[in-house]
Amino acid sequence: MSEMRSFSGNGKRILFFGRTKCDASETLLRKLVRYGFDVTYVKSKSRGEKLPEDILWWEGEYILCFRSLFVLPKVLLDKAKVAAINFHPAPPEYPGSGCINFALYENANEYGVTAHIMNEKVDNGEILEVRRFPVSSCDNLSSLLARTHSKLSDLCSDFISDIYTEGGKLIDEKISSSNHEKWNGEARLLKELDALQTISLDVSEEELKRIVRATYIEGYPPKVEIHGFKFYLNQDKS
Template sequence: MTIMTQSTSSLLFLGKAEDPDCARALEYCQQHFLHVTYCLGKWGDPLPEDIRNWEGDYIISYLSRWVVPESLLNRAKIAAINFHPASPEYPGIGCNNFALYEDAKEYGSTCHHMAGKVDTGRIIKVRRFPVHPEDGVEEILQRTYENQMALFFEIAELMAAGKELPVSTEIWTRPPFSRKQFDELFRITPDMSADEVRRRVRAISYKQWQPYVEIHGYRFEYVGGK
């Protein structure tokens, strides 16, 4: 049985508001680090000015809604790391959607050092899982978050124990996907092949987020069918 003592390191935790996984991750940090500053937010929330002036040992970004400015990253004396809900083949926004669109056979979660440009920092560790042909957005998201949570506990335990972080041989394989590329996935036009439509519908359809059909500049709800 391993008994963990509380680390005296200081830590800044940035996460998503009203998210159970973020709450679990933050609780772990508060139990295992003596000095924890945290900020939870939603899309569009500004990063508080007092957070920008934080100084300490570690920064952890877990499903954070902010692009962390490089000036703040530089204030972390030991490491500033992010838990990205995708494998290195899918940096940026809409990563699970692009994996489904490309009929990926494998997906995962990545822990990496943060750099000035999003999803470009050195990779610490990756957890992967298979993607099945019948999987949609809901299924892949569930397994992604399960693996990301497991990866967090593995890496955070090393940090709390003062141990060195792993160094992965994996690298990011392409530039981060942009908001423009993600928004384009929603659009279906009459000239698209049946396979192209299938891939877009699979990649995007989730709860209130659905593709649309565009004809001569007009948008119509996509109903589906064969």
């Protein structure tokens, strides 16, 4: 079961979803509490875990999701009287899972982060803001992931400040200023990322380098499958 904590305040009621072992989640939580918001905080550990049973009793003004692994039900999203906002670690060109991996695999020269309204579909709601930044040919999964998480944290932090100072009018202003931004197709699924991480036995050297750049990270390396056995890549750092 995921962890849930409450912090009483005199300000707007915010349901904040973060992630376990994420320093940025804790930093953002401290900012919410410091600003006097009435905060309910839920941390996710892994995909597929259940929401706390008491969460459906929550009512308030905002839901904020930062690196959360939960897909929230519509009945909960509807309880946010002003807005339910997700901070997506990719630009609208990459909805769903494995965004950063596919961007690297496709040799994208630009990446980004997105704040958007949540609905019952994944990465589908109205876009509030997109922040883009360049991708270098020297970037790998680790370096781009670190930069993306930093930019995502900055985006969420700025939204917290704006909610505190501007209130509900912020949402309409953000939607209006970002109405040129559109999601690109359906959200990618985890099985598509798994397929990208599975190396064909007849892979070319060039294709292998693309896959390794896009998917290799400590603890989650790409793999080869032979007769039901899986062999994982171990990069030689000598």
